[in-house]
Structures are given as structure tokens and as C-alpha cells.
Amino acid sequence: MKKLKTRWTDQVKESQGQVLQEYPRPSMKRESYLNLNGFWDYAIMGTKRIPDRFDGKILVPFSPEAPLSGVERQLRPRQVLWYKRILPREVRKENGKRWLLHFGAVDQFAAVYINKILVTKHLGGYLPFTADVTDALKEGENELLVAVRDFTDHSYYSRGKQKLAKGGMFYTAQSGIWQTVWMEQVPGRYITEIKTTPLFDEEMIEITVCSNRGGRFTVEISSEEMQPVEAKGEAGVPLQIPIQEMHPWSPEDPFLYQMTVTFGEDTVDSYFAMRKISAKKDEKGILRPFLNNRPYLQKGVLDQGYWPDGLYTAPTDEALEFDIKEMKRLGFNMLRKHIKIEPERWYYHCDRLGMLVWQDMVCGGRPYKRWYVTYMANAFEKINLRVTDRTYGLLGRREGKSREIFVEEMKETIRLLQNHPSIITWVLFNEGWGQFDAKEITAAAREQDETRLVDQASGWFDQAGGDFRSIHNYFFELKLRADKRITALTEFGGYCWRVREHSMYSKVYGYRIFGSKRELTRGYSQLMRKQIIPKLAEGLSVTIYTQLSDVEEEVNGIYTYDREMLKIEEEVLKEWNEQYDI
Structure with a gap:
């Protein structure tokens, strides 16, 4: 494996621990703000006992598996990751005031202690949580301890595309604190x-x-x-x-x-912001997505949000912006945030820069039956056979508790992100991974938020609900079928070129392999000319190209994993994006 840097890696290393200091929640900002990112003590233990000694320093909020953390150790399912630091001196009891401690995200289970007093527990590696720690504070130094366990793919909790045995389309598992930790002081009534x-x-x-x-x-x-x-x-x-x-x-x-x-x-x-997303028929009678009461074709990119130096965590706020700005500059107007929830600043940047977002829910469940979810599902799609998603065992959702947790986290995801005008579609399930009862889940999502569109089942295991006929097509000629929903090509392309000096691995994973930028550009142009642009007039309304950047072995990005090389000719990308017209 070759280690890759980004243009921001050295900025982090030279920051002396002053990393990701920007206000983490722009949609609800107070003057009172203390950023707790920086060097913390850490220890990885085989027991739940508070360690007597710590192993060293970790740079929060980078997970211990990420190079930027300074640790580069994999947390295993039976281990406990401990964090410790002293709170800033400003954090002290004051009459009529409360101190709130915020965690952007901790993967997967966290127990938080102030002066060894448990103040909160939280399960779920992608959603923020808050504790009022006022009553646990004392005079003098106040110690913050966090204990973390991460089962990754050894349980049914949400994990996205993390896998302990990484490879292909599944990536390095990361754990622990991976978004900003911060505090704010509020009055008693807030x-x-x-x-x-x-x-x-x-x-x-x-x-x-x-x-x-x-x-x-x-x-x-x-x-x-x-x-x-x-x-x-x-x-x-x-x-x-x-x-x-x-x-x-x-x-x-x-x-x-x-x-x-x-x-x-x-x-x-x-x-x-004032905006409206809806599904209506255009003047030719074709059902399309409408933005602000006008038909609006969406030209999107699959965005997985992985970084070679920070894994789930972008090295800097500038890096977080980079992907959005570059895709917009190249003529795309939408990103599908794939099976990950970003820090709120990412959505804020989409809001202010003008980038539409399809937001995936984070998948979980037990390992699914690959023969059924991958091979049979593709066969079902080929012959247009619709099959039920109540086969819980085959799809990895046998336990009722697993299904309950997904519904709870789906509702919390919508509640968390509902204010962002950039988000126009909720994607509930992807390619059958942990899918179940999609019709009922769609109804629950609409009850939570009736102002956005819903992609019920992206790729396959379509249950005929939601607002989209959601197609994944990598291998066959694209053929559209009549449907009462918007026709959306929610994954396509996946064309690969491994740029040796900008790739982590010699192994290549993708759907069609090219040997140079020229060949890849030619292949992309042929795909757009023959299969995509002609279909727009026939009813295709949404396209999502796979993908924004390479990720580990998967080298099908528009950019290399380190964001240093644009792999498809810039003018060609812009030219084809300009042809989205009906």
C-alpha cells in the first residue's frame, strides 16, 4: 500500500493541533463557542476499565485509523478506545448558565464522563449528540473521558461502506471521534x-x-x-x-x-432559503423533477466523502469545500452523498455555493446474501421482475432491533438536516443493502418531511414507491421503461483509470478499465453521446455518475483519491454537462 497525501495534509501537521476550528453548526450559531479539537490522550484497551496509563496522543477529530490522527491503529470489535483531555479553564459553573458539550459524530457507541461521572451515552456512528455537563463540573480542573466501541460489520448497526476486511467497493473501517467536539454556554432557558x-x-x-x-x-x-x-x-x-x-x-x-x-x-x-422541489409533468407530459415550479434536469456525481489522510474526516474546511466547488466548476449541479452523513459545514457549503444534494441514509444490518443481493438482483432487473423486500434474512435485517434502529436513525437524519435548502431528495435504501419494508419506510419518511422527494430503493429491489424509478446501470445498454415516477439513473459509468503515482494500491476495482486520460475521456464521451444525452428527451431526468474521486482500490473517480489529478478532460466534462436540455 502506498500512502497518499492531499494538498492539505501538511497544513494539518503544521497546525500544532489547531485543526477544523470553524464553527461546526452554521444553521444555529451562538457567540459562545469553545472548540475542543486538538491533541487528546488515547488508549486502546481489551477491557472496559478506565486506563491507568494512556498509549499516547491522538489528534481529534481524526479517527485512530486515519494517518492524520498520528495513531494509525485499527480498533477491533472487542476493544475499547479511551480518550482523555482537560476542559478549558473557561468551563466553570456560573449562576443561571449551562454548559453544553457537543459531539459531531462518534463511531459507533460512546460513553462520556466528566470527572468520572457519566453524563451521556450514545449509539450510532453518524449522528451528533449533546450533553448538559454543568452539574458534573467542579472547581479547578475538569477531566473529560470518552469510551468508544465500534463493531463495524460484526453487528447490525449502521456502518456505511466500512469493512474490517476492506477491499473493492468497501473501504477502511474507521472508529471513534471523527467530527468536531465543541462546547457552548447557554442561559438556563435556551x-x-x-x-x-x-x-x-x-x-x-x-x-x-x-x-x-x-x-x-x-x-x-x-x-x-x-x-x-x-x-x-x-x-x-x-x-x-x-x-x-x-x-x-x-x-x-x-x-x-x-x-x-x-x-x-x-x-x-x-x-x-426559499425554494421548492416537486414532481410534475412538463409541457410534453413527461414526469420530471421541478425546482421552483420549473422542470430542472439534474446532472449529478456520486460522492462518498473519503480522504486518504483523514478517511471520513476532511483534513480542512477548505478541503470540504473543494469537492463541491470543483464539481460545480465542471458543470454538475447535484451530489449524491453516498451512505454517509457529513459534518453540517458540508451542507452549509452546498447551501451557499449552490449544489443540490441527494442524501443517502446510512445502511447497516447483518451481512446480506451476496448471491441474492448482487447477482440475482441484477437478473431480476434485467427481466423487469419485482421481488419483495420482506425477505429479512436474505437482505440482512433478520433482527427486529436492527430494523427499529434504522427507522429511528432515518427520522433523526431528516430532522438533523431538514433546514438545508440544498437537500432535495432522501435516498432510503441502496442496492438492497439492509433493505426492508420500503413502502412503510417511505411513508414514515414522508411523514417526517413532506417537502422533499424520496428515492425509495436506489438501484434494485424496487417496491414501486417513492418519487423515482431509480436505475443503476454499469454493464448494459440503457433502456427506459414506462413508469408513473420520475426516471432517474442514480448510478452509472464507474469508468476506471489507475494513475500509478496517485493510487494507494496496485489492485484495480471498477466497471471498465482504461489506460490513459485520453482513453478514459474518449470512453466517457462515447457513453454520454450514445446512452445519456439521447435519453433526456425520452424522459430521463436525473443522472449520477460514479464517482467524484477514487477511493482506495476503487479507481473510478473523476479525480484521483488525493484530489491532485482530474482524470477526464475538463472541457469534455463541461461540454457534455452543457447539453442537458429538454
């Missing part, structure tokens, strides 16, 4: 959540402010084009505010409104 829902046709924004205790709030809305508008409401009760001379949000014009909410002594800054 805002816990803000929900914004654009009522586009009514030209109104609906705002719901949630709090730990009841009371009234004031919201002030402003933008570059309007004078500030003030309104008052009751916590927990939706408040609708007219938006005069409404300025719609789109990838071509990602216009954001600024918002400040005051609730007693608590003040939070946020933002929202």
Missing part, C-alpha cells in the same frame, strides 16, 4: 432547535423554535435586498412570516436569507 420550512407558493417562511422551557421568541429576518423584518412567536408553535419580493434559491443563484432568533437571554443566528 433554544434547542430551529426548524424552517419554505412555503414557496405562498411566499412565506414557516419557523418553529423549540426550547428546553416554554416562552416567547423574536425573529429578525434580513438580506441584501430587504429591510429587516421582525416577528414574534411562541416556542413550539409554527410561525409563518411573509417574504416580500421573494428571491428564490437555485444552484445558479444560491440566495440565502439571514435570521436571528432571540429567546429570553439566548440569541441564535441562522439562515434559510
